[in-house]
Amino acid sequence: MWFAVVILFVMNIYTAIGQRSCTTPNGELALCVSLQSCNIFYDYILAPNRNAEIDSYLVASKCGVDSKGYPLVCCGSDTKFQPTLPDRTKCGYQEDFKVLGGEDTDLSEFPWLTLLQQTTTFGVKKWACGGSLISTRYVLTAAHCSGTNKLTLARLGEWNLDTTEDCIGSGPYKACSEPPQDIAVEQVIPHPEYVRNRQGVFNDISLVRLARAAVFNQFVQPICLPLPQERSPIGTRVFVAGWGAVSVRQSYSSVKQKLKVPIVELQICANVFGKVNDKMVCAGGEKGKDSCKGDSGGPLIATISGGNQQFYIEGIVSYGLTACGTEGSPAIYTRVTDFLDWIRQTVKP
Numbered sequence: 001m002w003f004a005v006v007i008l009f010v011m012n013i014y015t016a017i018g019q020r021s022c023t024t025p026n027g028e029l030a031l032c033v034s035l036q037s038c039n040i041f042y043d044y045i046l047a048p049n050r051n052a053e054i055d056s057y058l059v060a061s062k063c064g065v066d067s068k069g070y071p072l073v074c075c076g077s078d079t080k081f082q083p084t085l086p087d088r089t090k091c092g093y094q095e096d097f098k099v100l101g102g103e104d105t106d107l108s109e110f111p112w113l114t115l116l117q118q119t120t121t122f123g124v125k126k127w128a129c130g131g132s133l134i135s136t137r138y139v140l141t142a143a144h145c146s147g148t149n150k151l152t153l154a155r156l157g158e159w160n161l162d163t164t165e166d167c168i169g170s171g172p173y174k175a176c177s178e179p180p181q182d183i184a185v186e187q188v189i190p191h192p193e194y195v196r197n198r199q200g201v202f203n204d205i206s207l208v209r210l211a212r213a214a215v216f217n218q219f220v221q222p223i224c225l226p227l228p229q230e231r232s233p234i235g236t237r238v239f240v241a242g243w244g245a246v247s248v249r250q251s252y253s254s255v256k257q258k259l260k261v262p263i264v265e266l267q268i269c270a271n272v273f274g275k276v277n278d279k280m281v282c283a284g285g286e287k288g289k290d291s292c293k294g295d296s297g298g299p300l301i302a303t304i305s306g307g308n309q310q311f312y313i314e315g316i317v318s319y320g321l322t323a324c325g326t327e328g329s330p331a332i333y334t335r336v337t338d339f340l341d342w343i344r345q346t347v348k349p
Contacts, residue, residue: 024076025060025349027137027213031075032063038075054079084347085135085225092224092310105256107159107168107177110241110311112223113256114139115158116185116208116297118149125152127161130242130298132313133222136213138347141297142316142334143190143206151188154210156181157219161243162254177219184211189346191339199275204318204334206297207346223299224312226337231314236263238283238302238314244295261286263314264330272321272329279338281315285330300333 022032036042041058044051057080064072095108114131116139128149131141139154158180159166167176187209195202214220232238237260243253261284269282276282283300300315315333336343 022063022074023212024074024078025057026076026078026082027349028076028078029212030077032072033075034066035071035073038073040075040077040079041073044079053081057081081349084349085138085344086222088224088304088310091134091222092304092312093221094309094311095218105159105241105258107166107175108218109258110239110256110299110301111157111219111221113158113241113298114141115155115161115243116141116145116151117153117155118145119152120149127155127243129296130244130317131208132299132316133214133220134225134313134343135222135347136216137210137349139208139210140299140313140316140336140343141206141208142204142318143194144196144201144204144318145297146188146190146206151185151208154183154185154208156183156214157217158243158256159219160255178217181214181220183214185209186211191342200273201319201332202277203279203339205316205336205339205342207343209348223301224304224310225340225343226302226312226314228337228340230312231335231337232263232302234263234265236302237261238263238300239311240283240295240298240300240317242295242298242317244298261330269330269332273319273332276332279335280318281333281335282330283315283333284320 019031019033022030024030044054061073062071063074066072094111112133114133115127116129116131117125118128119125129141129145131139133156134140145151157178159177165176167174169175185208188206190206191203193203239258239260241256241258243256263281263283264285266276266280266282268285270276281300295317298317299313301311302314304310304312313336315335318332318334320331321329
């Protein structure tokens with residue numbers, strides 16, 4: 001009996017060592033195991049027919065070798081590469097739809113909104129920017145969000161920064177969201193032509209790659225990218241949302257806010273800020289209603305035509321006046337349509 005227990009103990013240690021965690025090519029958290037132990041791959045190898053895409057995925061899934069030199073594979077639930085970015089059938093939706101001058105969102109409203117945490121050179125951590133989840137592994141934000149202070153963490157599915165559990169209502173009408181997902185930042189990729197100087201901020205867009213895949217649920221969903229020619233006309237009222245300043249005196253909001261602002265002529269922004277270009281969207285200009293400090297990197301959100309309450313990211317909060325919400329002074333947003341090729345060429349599984 002004692003000998004059997006020892007053997008079982010040793011086998012458990014061996015299994016634990018052999019089954020370290022790994023991430024599949026599709027970003028799924030899984031275990032690194034022997035090829036024979038991974039049924040989804042082993043069954044394929046034993047089958048008579050071969051598939052080039054599955055072969056490539058199998059090679060990409062290799063996560064090491066065992067003591068005898070046999071391959072180990074990251075054994076997840078897929079045998080093929082999933083699309084890096086979701087198509088229009090799987091983005092831009094939210095379950096419920098019932099900033100400065102804004103109002104509280106519902107718990108699951110704008111589920112792509114992301115909080116980005118900076119770590120200063122002194123090790124101080126602070127929520128500093130917003131972003132938009134566009135896939136399981138990527139958040140779209142402003143390039144100026146990663147300067148001297150490094151982006152180190154992304155939080156998805158947040159609503160109220162001051163509570164550990166986010167709920168609305170009470171009694172039988174109480175509804176709560178799932179816990180936020182805190183995911184380390186693996187890589188920050190600013191646009192190669194990003195410039196910030198006395199003339200302004202240009203090509204202010206960045207991709208943030210997450211260290212592991214986000215888990216989609218009612219409170220965490222990707223927003224759609226715009227189609228190449230998709231842009232809201234002048235006069236359209238679009239959403240800005242985030243945890244930025246809600247008044248001149250209060251630098252942030254504890255609860256996720258939303259606000260509608262009008263898209264205006266780019267020349268109005270030129271009159272205020274000087275040099276601008278067609279890669280920018282000019283929006284806002286109403287007294288007391290604006291994106292503000294803390295909203296940087298967050299989305300300018302437009303509705304996809306057709307009345308289906310599906311949304312795409314029109315722009316990214318770039319910059320505006322320090323005195324947010326000044327009448328006649330809109331803010332500048334990076335126009336996402338002008339960077340679609342760069343986004344698609346940069347993202348990886």
